[in-house]
Amino acid sequence: MLRAMITPEFSAYVAPARLYPQIWRLILGLLLILFIYAGFLALVMAGIMAYATPMGFFGWMLDLRDGTKPVPTLVMLFTFVGFGLGAIITAPACHYRSPGTLFGPFGETLRGFVLTVVISLIFFSLLVTALIFFDRPADNLPFQEWLKYLPYALPLLLIQTASEEMVFRAYLPQQLAARFASRFVWMLLPALLFASLHWNPKLGVDAWLVVGATFVFALISTDLVVNTGSLGASMGLHFVNNIFALLVVSMDQTITGLSLFVTPMPDPGSWDFSVAMIVDLVALLILWRILRFALSR
Secondary structure, eight states, rough: OOOOOOHHHHHHHGGGGGGOOOOHHHHHHHHHHHHHHHHHHHHHHHHHHSSSOHHHHHHHHHHHHHHSSSHHHHHHHHHHHHHHHHHHHHHHHHHHHOOGGOOOOHHHHHHHHHHHHHHHHHHHHHHHHHHHHHHHOOEEOOHHHHHHHHHHHHHHEEEHHHHHHHIIIIIIIHHHHHHOHHHHHHHHHHHHHHHTTTGGGGGGGHHHHHHHHHHHHHHHHHHHHHHHHHSHHHHHHHHHIIIIIIIIIEESSSSSSTEEEEEOOOTTTHHHHHHHHHHHHOOOOOOHHHHHHHHHH
């Protein structure tokens, strides 16, 4: 993955960012994204406060933090609207470029997204079917209740993943690549930042394994952007990955509010957790190679 150089497609994808590549603009842009995200989050909190009683508000805050109930989980996903808006506003405000440049050519973005979603859905469906056949996870939401939330969960999950992609696989790599030629800057730094935000203290010593796996996921996603010159494939992979991680089979002590099944959390430092992470990582690498082949056709 680190051998990925600036392809002609990626060079064209970065070109709009080269007009105003100054680092101070990038720093200002990141601050603006955080400001807009925080402002939108405050609006959501104000809406909850207006809806709930004072004691009910604190209950909502706990539910949002824990992610174990359906409606608070939907609200948590909704807050990412502010994150995506931050990237959309920052591109023209700080770099005088269209928000559309975060996605790349429309046709290639749509093709990459649709193709990746279809392939990833088939791939992850086979994996989950094997999991259920060999070691069935515990039921979480009743099927009818799960179906009831699905029409809300899917678009909100698309918003959540697309928002993260716009910041970590589009805005940051583009602006860094416009300023620095080394892929160790524009590829590694956004991946490290993205992975660090997935630190979960509930996992104990295993939190580092999750961060490491997330780091590899970020590198794979960036590689898809480099080789297609658009955000579509990366968005599709992230979207389907989160569908299965948040809506189909979630791990206990993580975000389980909308999942159909839940698997128990292995004991901290146990071999079971390490094996599970290795299997997930190998599966992700296989899917990456399949996507690289399919997208190059």
